Amino acid sequence: xxxxxxxxxxxxxxxxxLVTLLERGSLALGDIFLKVGPSSLKRAxxxxxxxxxxxxxxxxxxxxxDEVGPDTVHKLRSLGEQxxxxxxSFHLGWACRSFRATEARVVTTAEPLTWDEALDxxxxxxxxxxxxxxxPLLLENVPVFANDIGSRFVYMPEFICxxxxxxxxxxxxxxxxxxxxxxxxxxxxxxDYFAQLPLDRVREIHISSxxxxxxxxLLVDAHEALEPKDxxxxxxxxxxxxxxxxxxxxxxxxxxxxxxxxxxxxxxxxKRPVA
Numbered sequence: 001x002x003x004x005x006x007x008x009x010x011x012x013x014x015x016x017x018l019v020t021l022l023e024r025g026s027l028a029l030g031d032i033f034l035k036v037g038p039s040s041l042k043r044a045x046x047x048x049x050x051x052x053x054x055x056x057x058x059x060x061x062x063x064x065x066d067e068v069g070p071d072t073v074h075k076l077r078s079l080g081e082q083x084x085x086x087x088x089s090f091h092l093g094w095a096c097r098s099f100r101a102t103e104a105r106v107v108t109t110a111e112p113l114t115w116d117e118a119l120d121x122x123x124x125x126x127x128x129x130x131x132x133x134x135x136p137l138l139l140e141n142v143p144v145f146a147n148d149i150g151s152r153f154v155y156m157p158e159f160i161c162x163x164x165x166x167x168x169x170x171x172x173x174x175x176x177x178x179x180x181x182x183x184x185x186x187x188x189x190x191x192d193y194f195a196q197l198p199l200d201r202v203r204e205i206h207i208s209s210x211x212x213x214x215x216x217x218l219l220v221d222a223h224e225a226l227e228p229k230d231x232x233x234x235x236x237x238x239x240x241x242x243x244x245x246x247x248x249x250x251x252x253x254x255x256x257x258x259x260x261x262x263x264x265x266x267x268x269x270x271k272r273p274v275a
Contacts, residue, residue, distance in 0.1 A: 008205075008238075009033060010264050011054050011247035012257065014040045020254040022048065027261065035247050038079060045083050053083035054204070054245065056090075056173075062125040062139075063093035063118050063154075073132045080134070086244070087203065088129070089138035089173045092163060093122040094150040109150035118154060119162055126167045138203055139163065140173035143221040144185040155182040157196035164198045171203035174241070176233055177210045177221050177249070184219040190233055195240075202241040207234055207264070208249040223249050226260055235267060 011033035012018050018034070021027045033052040036044050038059065044051070055076075061067050080088055095118050098110035113121065122139075130137050141160055144151045153159050155178070164170065174197070176190075183193035209230045211222040226248075234246070246268065250260055 006242040006244070008243050008246045008268050009052075010261060010268060011035050011204075011245050012261060013247070013249050013251060014044045015251040015257075017252055017254045017257045019047070021258055024254075026254070026258055032261075033245055033247070035249070036083070041079055041083060051083075053085050054247065055080050055083065055085035055088050056140075058091045058140075060090055061093065061097070061099055062090055063095070063099075063113060063121045064097040065121055065125045065128065066097075068125045068128050073129065073134055076129075076134045077132075087136040087138050087171065088134050089140055089204065090129075091142050092139045092160065093118060093125070093154060094142065095152050095154050096150045097121075099150045109148065112149050115153055115159065119159070119166075122163055123166045126163075126170055130167075130169050135169070136171060136203070137167075137169070138171045138173040139167070140175050140206070141178050141182070141197065143175070143178040143181045144218065155185065157193065161196070161198055164201055170201070172198060172201040173204045173206065174199070174202045174237065174243070175206040176230065176237065177206065177208045177223065180210050180233070181219045181221050191236055194233075194237060199237070199241040202237075202243050203245075205234070205237065205241075205243045205246045206249050207246060223251070225250060225252060225256060226263055231263060231267065234264075238267075 013035045029051050033054050034044055035054045035056055037057045096109040096112045142154055144155050179193055180190045183190040208223040209225060209227050210219045211224050213220050246264055248260055248264055
């Protein structure tokens, strides 16, 4: 349900272009959140110790509970406490116990899981994290990779809804690019895809623009600059969900990032609830 009094904050992905904007004073540090992961957190925090941070990682595979052991939990809590993140967010998980994707979207997987095996593993990992203090916890809907067994059902709304029905204390990190790719794979409109998700659980939104690439039939989660269709989709979601933060996942030039920031900032206004 949309809360018309809720005005989301804007977060930006920590990158060289954003550093330049902050150094030249084009953006006020107090006006944004910085999205960081394990590799960027330390250097960002050394430079901008008093910034608002969001901790996110796709490196930990929740469909393999062995990756959520005591040492990992301790490290995650330490990193989160160091920067004061309001929550921890992770990819929901994959249909396998081993999954790695490069920046070029080359995917390797191993040990495929059935629907029930993946569901049980993701629920176990998520519950373990919450119980051991890696909380609040947000789970992010995942994209689809062409010809990849690792994402063969975890992007489906039915699977996502099952996870959230069993992990009642988790919030949803809604990635609009991932959802558009999933809708393309399913042959439906993006709004029809998102309408099937638990939008009342959304705490954060990731936004960037997917693209079609030469020789690739499926839409690609390309993290490109926003197009009008992406902004229209965001506005549609904001009429149905009340996230606290909308995060731009884009690493362009400083001027490009600033332009994209203003596109989002100008739309962070209270939305009327859908009747």
